[in-house]
């Protein structure tokens with residue numbers, strides 16, 4: 057009898073790094089649940105692309121992870137969609153500066169909830185499914201979880217929480233489920249208006265050992281590796297061109 061294809065839920069998967077993670081996992085045989093919040097057109101185009109390769113191998117799920125009821129709903133829909141979950145990739149993330157003195161509770165809620173609370177409760181609600189299938193969780197963290205990004209205190213705090221969540225849930229979900237993280241360095245610059253100037257971009261790249269930005273494929277390869285690394289749990293892999301080691 058043919059082996060049933062595993063199912064991966066990738067959050068924030070409509071575009072950029074999440075879309076490349078989804079494509080990579082799909083290429084490796086996973087059925088993919090593409091979660092998106094607002095980017096419906098991109099999500100739908102990607103789903104069509106993947107379904108053209110294998111019929112009904114990709115489905116869309118919409119949710120704003122800031123809203124707890126939508127997180128709960130997403131977990132239910134994800135479980136019911138293909139009837140199993142083998143891999144959860146917590147990739148969705150809000151990212152914008154929050155200067156300390158002007159920061160407010162709305163910013164706190166959106167950054168903490170999109171980067172940390174949503175990921176935590178998806179793990180909690182999908183834990184039974186993941187255990188049943190000896191599954192895995194992979195969290196997209198950031199090298200700035202360890203060294204705060206100036207001007208981005210709430211984001212840095214959220215990612216530090218996600219890093220500790222990776223270690224903590226590796227203990228909570230062992231031995232059935234492995235939980236790991238990938239901590240990207242500079243990969244894709246933010247698209248927001250507050251985007252970083254070319255000179256600032258170069259200054260950041262100059263502070264990596266490899267002297268260049270990485271690609272979404274570098275991150276997706278690390279995710280795919282951790283997804284099938286049976287003796288690795290509770291680890292965070294920096295994929296940062298040596299930025300976290302740079303010292304001069």
Ligand SMILES: NC(=O)c1ccc[n+]([C@@H]2O[C@H](COP(=O)([O-])OP(=O)(O)OC[C@H]3O[C@@H](n4cnc5c(N)ncnc54)[C@H](OP(=O)(O)O)[C@@H]3O)[C@@H](O)[C@H]2O)c1
Pocket residue numbers: 067068069070071072073074091092093094095096119120121122146147148149150151169170196197198199239240241242243244245246
């Ligand atoms: N880009 C980099 O160089 C870099 C560096 C370090 C770490 N990372 C981490 O790697 C991951 C991917 O990076 P990226 O730059 O590709 O991410 P991104 O484009 O900034 O965000 C990915 C997706 O997150 C979704 N999202 C944001 N807030 C949400 C919410 N409240 N509810 C649900 N979804 C929400 C958005 O979905 P919609 O578009 O559908 O609304 C967005 O497309 C992130 O976790 C990021 O923190 C990236």
